Every structure is written in C-alpha cells, then in structure tokens.
Amino acid sequence: xxxxEPLTLERFLPYRLNVLATTVSNxxxxxxxxxxxxxxxxxxxxxxxxxxxxxxxxxxAAHAVMHKSTVSRAVASLAGxxxxxxxxxxxxxxxxxxxxxPKGRGIYEAVAPEALAFERAVFTGLSPDERETLFGLIDxxxxxxxxxAPDLDPADASEVSR
Amino acid sequence: xxxxEPLTLERFLPYRLNVLATTVSNxxxxxxxxxxxxxxxxxxxxxxxxxxxxxxxxxxAAHAVMHKSTVSRAVASLAGxxxxxxxxxxxxxxxxxxxxxPKGRGIYEAVAPEALAFERAVFTGLSPDERETLFGLIDxxxxxxxxxAPDLDPADASEVSR
DNA sequence: AGAAATCGGTTGCTGGTGCAACCATTATGC
DNA sequence: GCATAATGGTTGCACCAGCAACCGATTTCT
Numbered sequence: 343x344x345x346x347e348p349l350t351l352e353r354f355l356p357y358r359l360n361v362l363a364t365t366v367s368n369x370x371x372x373x374x375x376x377x378x379x380x381x382x383x384x385x386x387x388x389x390x391x392x393x394x395x396x397x398x399x400x401x402x403a404a405h406a407v408m409h410k411s412t413v414s415r416a417v418a419s420l421a422g423x424x425x426x427x428x429x430x431x432x433x434x435x436x437x438x439x440x441x442x443x444p445k446g447r448g449i450y451e452a453v454a455p456e457a458l459a460f461e462r463a464v465f466t467g468l469s470p471d472e473r474e475t476l477f478g479l480i481d482x483x484x485x486x487x488x489x490x491a492p493d494l495d496p497a498d499a500s501e502v503s504r
Numbered sequence: 505x506x507x508x509e510p511l512t513l514e515r516f517l518p519y520r521l522n523v524l525a526t527t528v529s530n531x532x533x534x535x536x537x538x539x540x541x542x543x544x545x546x547x548x549x550x551x552x553x554x555x556x557x558x559x560x561x562x563x564x565a566a567h568a569v570m571h572k573s574t575v576s577r578a579v580a581s582l583a584g585x586x587x588x589x590x591x592x593x594x595x596x597x598x599x600x601x602x603x604x605x606p607k608g609r610g611i612y613e614a615v616a617p618e619a620l621a622f623e624r625a626v627f628t629g630l631s632p633d634e635r636e637t638l639f640g641l642i643d644x645x646x647x648x649x650x651x652x653a654p655d656l657d658p659a660d661a662s663e664v665s666r
Numbered sequence: 667a668g669a670a671a672t673c674g675g676t677t678g679c680t681g682g683t684g685c686a687a688c689c690a691t692t693a694t695g696c
Numbered sequence: 697g698c699a700t701a702a703t704g705g706t707t708g709c710a711c712c713a714g715c716a717a718c719c720g721a722t723t724t725c726t
Contacts, residue, residue, distance in 0.1 A: 349616045351551055351568060355623050356528045358642050361569045362649070363525035366518045369653040381682085389513055400704060406513060407523045409684060414706055436691045436704045454511045461517050467648055468641070476641050479634060480520050486629055487524070491531040543712090562674060571714060576676055598674045598721045 370460055378453055380425075383408055383416040385453065391426065391442045392450035398437045425449060528626065535618055540611055542587075545570055545578040547615065553588065553604045554612035560599045587611060 351357050367382065374380045380388065386406035390397060397405070403413045417440060420426040425446035428438045442450060465473055513519050529544065536542045542550065548568035552559060559567070565575045579602060582588040587608035591601045604612060627635055 348555065349551065349620055350555055351548065353639070354551075354619070355626065355638075356525075356532050356619075357548070357568075358639070358646075359521070359525040360529055362642055362646050363518075363521040364569075365646070365649045365653070367522055369649065370518050372653075383682090386513065386519070389511065389516075393510065393512055398704075406519075407526075410705070411685080411707080412683065414704095415682090418706085434692070434704085438705080457516070457518075458511055463652060464517065464645065464648055467644060472641060475637060476517075477515070477520070479630070479638050479641075480524055482629060483626065484520075484524050484527070486626055487527045487531065490625060491527070491534075545713090560674075572675070573677080573715080574713065576674095577712090580676085596674085596722070600675080 366464065370457065373456055373460060374453065377456070378449055380420075380449070380453075381416065383412050384420055384425075385457075387413065387416050387420060387440075388425065388442065388446060388450050388453065389457075391440060392447070392454065396439050396441045398431075398439060400437065402440070420446070532619065532622055535622060536615065539618070540615055542582075542611070542615075543578065545574050546582055546587075547619075549575065549578050549582060549588065549602075550604065550608060550612050550615065551619075553602060554609070554616065558601050558603045560593075560601060562599065564602065582608070 371382050374382065374385050383406075386408060387402055390402050390406050394401075394405075399410065399413050399417055402408070402417075403410045406413075408416075417426060417428070421428055424443055427441050427443045427446075429441070431437050431439050468476070533544050536544065536547050545568075548570060549564055552564050552568050556563075556567075561572065561575050561579055564570070564579075565572045568575075570578075579588060579590070583590055586605055589603050589605045589608075591603070593599050593601050630638070
C-alpha cells in the first residue's frame with residue numbers, strides 16, 4: 343500500500359452493482375407497472391406465493407428479503423385488490439396465512455413468463471456457462487455480505503439485530 | 505417452451521442483483537454516514553470531484569449515474585457544509601463549475617481508503633481472476649441494458665428521452 | 667434580430683421506504 | 697398462574713428520490 347489506488351467509480355464494485363441493479367429493476371418494474379399495475383414488492387409477494395402456495399407475511403419477508411413494513415403494505419394493497427387472500431391461523435392468531443386468489447394466480451401466470459423473457463433478453467450475449475459463473479459469484483458475495491454485516495440483512499425482520 | 509420454468513426468486517437475476525446491491529450499499533452507506541456524515545449521492549459527488557478536480561453538475565450526473573435533482577440537492581448540502589465550492593463559468597452562465605474545497609479533499613482522502621478497504625473485505629474469497637470476470641460480466645450486462653432500455657438510464661438527465 | 671427551442675440547474679409535490687412505537691397474541695420464567 | 701418477554705403484523709412519521717414545472721441563460725431557425 344503506497345500511493346493508494348485512485349478509486350475510480352467505474353471500478354468500484356458497490357457503485358457498479360448499484361447502477362446495474364437499478365437499471366435492471368427499473369426496466370422490469372416498467373413491465374409490472376404498465377402491464378399489470380403492480381410494484382416490485384408486490385411482485386415479489388406474488389412470486390413467492392406463486393411458488394409456495396401458502397406463507398405468512400413473515401415467511402415472505404425472509405424469503406424475498408424485504409422489510410416487514412414493506413410486506414405489510416404490499417399485502418394490504420394486494421388483498422384490497424383481490425389478488426391475495428388472508429386467512430387466520432387458528433393455531434396462532436397473531437399470524438395470517440397468505441395465498442393467491444384465482445385472480446392472483448392468473449396474474450402470476452401472466453407475469454412470470456414475461457419476467458423470464460425479460461431475463462433471457464438481458465442475458466443475451468452471455469453463454470450458459472457465464473450465467474452460471476455470474477450466479478455463483480453473486481451467491482458467494484451474498485454469503486460474504488451476510489457474514490460481514492449480518493445485522494443489516496433486511497430478511498430478518500426481527501428487532502433482535504438492533 | 506413447454507410447462508414454463510418455475511421462476512424461483514433465488515434464480516431470478518433482477519432479484520438477486522437487487523438484494524446484493526442493496527446489502528452492499530447499506531453496509532457501505534453506514535461507513536459514510538457514521539464516520540463522515542455523508543450520504544451515497546454525496547459520496548458519489550465527492551468521489552467524482554476527487555477524481556476529476558472540476559466538473560459541472562451535469563457532468564457529475566452523467567458520470568455517477570444520478571438524476572439531476574438528486575445531484576442538485578446533494579451539491580447544495582455539500583456546498584453549505586463547505587465541502588464543495590461552486591464557481592460561475594463566465595463562458596456559460598447557466599452552469600456552475602464544482603470542485604472540492606480543501607476540507608472536501610480531506611474528506612475524500614479519508615473516505616477513499618475506507619471505501620477501498622471495504623471493497624477488499626467484500627472481495628475476500630474471490631481470486632483476482634474472478635474479480636475481473638465479475639467486472640467483465642457487469643460491463644456486458646450494463647451495455648446490454650443500455651441497448652435494451654436506453655430511455656431509463658438515469659445518466660442522461662435530459663428530457664429528450666421523454 | 668426576434669421567436670422558439672434547448673440547456674443547466676432548482677424546487678414543489680407525490681409516492682415509496684425504513685424506523686420505531688404500538689397492538690394483540692403467544693411463549694417464557696419464577 | 698401471573699408477570700414479563702418475545703413475536704407477527706400495522707401504522708405514524710420523517711426522509712429521500714423522481715417527476716415535472718419552472719427560471720434564467722444560450723443556441724437555433726428563419
């Protein structure tokens with residue numbers, strides 16, 4: 343370590359990651375919004391319930407890595423629009439079981455292929471090997487971040503970490 | 505294309521990218537905020553001016569990929585705190601030339617090593633080759649996004665795209 | 667030269683998001 | 697068994713970001 347490397351933004355991982363993630367997100371959010379009137383948090387909930395049938399809000403927050411208040415509001419909106427159904431759990435009245443309504447499932451089945459098509463479009467130019475490599479690197483960086491700063495993982499919507 | 509692949513969130517690039525970028529950003533933002541009292545947009549401006557001496561707000565927006573209103577407010581704050589200096593450009597009175605004050609440069613020189621140290625910490629476990637591969641993939645995906653959805657690049661703070 | 671379009675930058679407004687406080691319910695400790 | 701803590705979820709609040717309207721300065725078109 344002598345003259346300290348210059349730190350150019352273009353070679354700075356957090357910055358590059360953010361720009362790319364934002365651009366991808368915005369492009370995708372446009373599809374959700376224009377075609378289906380749902381936001382990204384709402385989409386994450388629909389996707390999770392599409393995949394798992396029935397989950398609680400807490401499960402969804404953990405799985406889709408969102409703050410519990412974000413989930414709460416997104417669920418409220420989806421429930422109000424008849425996309426998600428809330429059922430009480432007789433065994434534990436604190437929590438609610440969430441599931442897609444038929445209408446919700448319809449949306450999921452319409453959005454999912456579009457989302458995947460979008461992903462394929464983004465991946466054009468990358469070989470299958472390169473895609474695997476990319477996911478592998480993301481996995482490892484993700485794991486690294488969880489060990490570096492475990493407390494700020496939005497997934498654990500608990501106050502324990504505070 | 506038959507049964508349509510399942511679409512699991514964990515294998516969905518936009519989602520994975522966003523989670524990783526958010527975690528990395530938050531961890532880094534904590535350093536900026538706690539140690540130096542600056543936000544991410546403010547940091548991007550300081551970093552850009554640290555790298556280039558003198559730029560206009562428009563240049564910074566393009567280079568650091570931020571909306572012009574974000575830049576405007578961040579610059580206002582930095583100028584108010586004596587970190588950035590604004591000088592009129594006699595050749596074009598619309599724009600202002602921005603530069604770090606000595607105090608600003610001091611902050612840059614204190615933050616930059618910390619930011620780089622953080623990056624190194626995140627990269628622990630990745631070989632230099634893998635880092636290169638990662639940046640290469642990000643570059644290509646970035647380029648791909650610009651051609652897929654050129655209008656939503658926050659960099660071109662112009663209204664042309666509207 | 668004059669009208670109209672463009673450009674750099676600022677600002678009011680709105681929507682979204684995280685935090686923290688809170689509510690009701692369930693688990694724990696003595 | 698009862699007080700206390702913890703948990704799932706909701707909500708008020710404050711902050712931040714983007715959009716769009718706007719302002720003054722400059723360029724373009726005729």
